[in-house]
Amino acid sequence: MESFIIGVFDSGLGGLTVVKEIKKLLPNVSLVYLGDTARVPYGTRSKETIEKFAKEDTLFLLSKNVSCIVVACNTVSSLALDIVKKNSNVPVFGVIDPAINKALEVTKSGRIGIVGTRATINSNSYKEASIRAHASMLVPLIEEGFIEGPEINLFIDKYFLIFKEKIDTLILGCTHYPLIKSQIKKYLGEKIKLVDPAEEVSKVIYDYIIKLNRNINDKESSDIYFLTDVNERFVKTAELFLGQDISKKIRKVNL
Amino acid sequence: MESFIIGVFDSGLGGLTVVKEIKKLLPNVSLVYLGDTARVPYGTRSKETIEKFAKEDTLFLLSKNVSCIVVACNTVSSLALDIVKKNSNVPVFGVIDPAINKALEVTKSGRIGIVGTRATINSNSYKEASIRAHASMLVPLIEEGFIEGPEINLFIDKYFLIFKEKIDTLILGCTHYPLIKSQIKKYLGEKIKLVDPAEEVSKVIYDYIIKLNRNINDKESSDIYFLTDVNERFVKTAELFLGQDISKKIRKVNL
Numbered sequence: 001m002e003s004f005i006i007g008v009f010d011s012g013l014g015g016l017t018v019v020k021e022i023k024k025l026l027p028n029v030s031l032v033y034l035g036d037t038a039r040v041p042y043g044t045r046s047k048e049t050i051e052k053f054a055k056e057d058t059l060f061l062l063s064k065n066v067s068c069i070v071v072a073c074n075t076v077s078s079l080a081l082d083i084v085k086k087n088s089n090v091p092v093f094g095v096i097d098p099a100i101n102k103a104l105e106v107t108k109s110g111r112i113g114i115v116g117t118r119a120t121i122n123s124n125s126y127k128e129a130s131i132r133a134h135a136s137m138l139v140p141l142i143e144e145g146f147i148e149g150p151e152i153n154l155f156i157d158k159y160f161l162i163f164k165e166k167i168d169t170l171i172l173g174c175t176h177y178p179l180i181k182s183q184i185k186k187y188l189g190e191k192i193k194l195v196d197p198a199e200e201v202s203k204v205i206y207d208y209i210i211k212l213n214r215n216i217n218d219k220e221s222s223d224i225y226f227l228t229d230v231n232e233r234f235v236k237t238a239e240l241f242l243g244q245d246i247s248k249k250i251r252k253v254n255l
Numbered sequence: 256m257e258s259f260i261i262g263v264f265d266s267g268l269g270g271l272t273v274v275k276e277i278k279k280l281l282p283n284v285s286l287v288y289l290g291d292t293a294r295v296p297y298g299t300r301s302k303e304t305i306e307k308f309a310k311e312d313t314l315f316l317l318s319k320n321v322s323c324i325v326v327a328c329n330t331v332s333s334l335a336l337d338i339v340k341k342n343s344n345v346p347v348f349g350v351i352d353p354a355i356n357k358a359l360e361v362t363k364s365g366r367i368g369i370v371g372t373r374a375t376i377n378s379n380s381y382k383e384a385s386i387r388a389h390a391s392m393l394v395p396l397i398e399e400g401f402i403e404g405p406e407i408n409l410f411i412d413k414y415f416l417i418f419k420e421k422i423d424t425l426i427l428g429c430t431h432y433p434l435i436k437s438q439i440k441k442y443l444g445e446k447i448k449l450v451d452p453a454e455e456v457s458k459v460i461y462d463y464i465i466k467l468n469r470n471i472n473d474k475e476s477s478d479i480y481f482l483t484d485v486n487e488r489f490v491k492t493a494e495l496f497l498g499q500d501i502s503k504k505i506r507k508v509n510l
Contacts, residue, residue, distance in 0.1 A: 038304050039294050044398075046486040049293050118488070137406075140395040143299075151392075154409060231301040233373070 007066025012040030014175030015072030016241035021202035038228035043117025054080035078125035098200035116173030135159035262321025267295030269430030270327030271496035276457035293483035298372025309335035333380035353455035371428030390414035
């Protein structure tokens with residue numbers, strides 16, 4: 001029986017926060033990651049371009065014989081999940097539905113907030129949210145390493161004030177945000193529960209694999225991380241997102 | 256005689272600040288602009304990827320029969336000007352040399368500073384500068400419209416403090432910075448002179464065309480702005496950079 005391989009793609013390195021959660025539940029499963037670091041970010045681009053990139057990402061993962069595809073990117077999950085599904089002959093998992101389901105389970109007031117990239121917020125996804133805000137500066141700030149201090153706090157105040165006392169559940173609708181979760185929590189207070197789509201989609205994948213009854217624990221996992229652009233900084237950022245050094249598992253690829 | 260067409264390319268819309276300066280000196284010259292908005296920014300990517308993109312940008316402009324190519328992007332001018340020249344059969348103008356020449360003319364102390372993207376600063380360009388600093392957050396801040404207020408001031412303090420009292424001339428080594436020139440000037444004080452590569456490269460192009468003795472003033476200019484991704488926001492940002500509405504002159508192109 002062929003080994004089960006989880007394919008994950010993202011606009012860049014943010015999707016590694018999803019990989020991190022998958023690894024917590026499925027430490028021995030093999031994984032192929034594609035980060036489109038040559039064209040990141042997607043969240044500021046048009047739907048047409050995001051769809052084009054998403055299709056290319058999908059076809060690349062399929063060429064690596066993945067057993068399923070996880071769309072780690074909220075922007076792609078929001079604007080192009082249908083394109084991914086249309087082009088895939090293996091199951092596809094986006095991050096939106098698992099996050100929404102969790103938010104609906106957690107909320108008491110029914111008032112849910114969503115924060116994400118401009119493309120995600122302007123799309124029709126996360127319809128269940130009553131307050132929606134894009135936080136476009138957070139991705140570059142986090143990628144530049146401003147994960148604590150006055151710079152990130154200034155923008156947390158700017159983008160998250162709208163949610164204060166208005167909701168009881170907030171979906172962190174971008175893969176980068178888990179890195180500043182503690183600062184967001186501190187700013188919003190304990191009364192607002194945070195939903196991390198990375199955690200939720202990982203549970204869905206775990207359940208899916210368990211149901212398949214595929215033995216994935218019989219060997220060491222062998223992961224490969226394909227990036228469309230590689231430089232020293234990307235390797236460091238990858239470590240920041242994943243919590244481990246993957247420099248030896250990184251391969252450069254042209255899409 | 257065929258009409259003279261200036262080709263200009265940039266990683267995105269920042270190069271429109273160069274177009275603006277060219278238009279001041281040569282209001283009736285025709286111009287073809289290429290902004291790679293599907294893959295902006297270049298300044299965080301590797302040399303290899305920047306070279307690949309620069310070659311594609313060059314070949315596109317040549318296919319439009321331009322009479323010369325202006326590399327408006329400091330990142331490309333720093334890392335891939337040789338690639339552009341190698342692939343071009345028309346004259347190529349980068350922004351580095353004109354800026355350096357102006358800085359050497361202006362400085363009295365001989366102490367010149369350069370601020371730019373990470374790729375520009377890490378490259379060997381602007382060798383004459385004695386203090387070098389990347390200011391990676393400025394591009395996303397300006398693109399998000401933070402051109403005044405506490406957000407941009409926080410980062411101006413962060414990135415420009417190193418220059419205070421240390422230099423007498425500062426090269427603004429990224430097309431976006433002219434939009435916050437007045438804030439930078441206010442922060443650094445009158446004693447530090449700012450050099451804008453956009454102004455300097457425009458003078459070089461003006462001199463070049465005058466020497467050619469080509470009549471470019473006999474008709475209305477007809478400009479086209481090719482973008483690799485188009486959305487509403489890009490059209491607005493273009494207006495911010497150029498100071499005029501060009502929505503009817505924008506064409507979408509796939510490279």
